Amino acid sequence: MGTPRIARGAVARGVISVAALIGAGGILAAPAASAQAAAPCGPRAAACIDLSDNAAWLMDNGTVTYGAVPITTGKPGYETPPGTFSVTYKDIDHWSKAYDAPMPYSVFFTTSGIAFHEGSLREQSHGCVHLSPEAAKAFFDGLTPGDVVEVVP
Structure with a gap:
């Protein structure tokens, strides 16, 4: 009997179905390395961003509640800064005046507009x-x- 495998991308999408957990022998098995173990942020973080892996999570007291999900971040010259921040405000239908572009479901966490x-x-x-x-x-x-957002390099 082979080792149970998770459907490719199931963890990255933050969704693991029963079918994704069924191994070759039809036995349910938990993933060996879960998205929860991969979140590199501390217990204060409500959101965690890993710049080197292009992934983000929502968390509660150190436990992953959503993710890992794929992300893209700042290009050269506009890098997303590492550090610990707090959510400042949210705008469901934000429009960037600086870049003349829509920013749906915006959750701002720096004073510089990130x-x-x-x-x-x-x-x-x-x-x-x-x-x-x-x-x-x-x-x-x-x-x-007020929620803590942790950005790790």
Whole structure:
């Protein structure tokens, strides 16, 4: 009997179905390395961003509640800064005046205008954290002003 495998991308999408957990012998098995173990942030973080792995999570007291999800971040010259920040405000239908572009489901966490928001997962940003439409909604719904956002290099 082979080792149970998770459907490719199931953990990255933040969804593991029963079918994804069924091994070759039809036995349910938990993943050996879960997205929860991979989140590199501390217990204060409500959101965790790993710049080197292009991944983000929502967390509660050190436990992953959503993710890992794929992200894109700042391009050269506009790098997303590492550090510990707090959510400052949210705007479901934000429009960037600086870049004349929509930023749906924006959750701002720096004083320089960097936010999580729906955006391209193929192109880097001007510092913001781009999320898929589904993940952007989850981060918007899951975070409130004052929540800690940890960004690790």
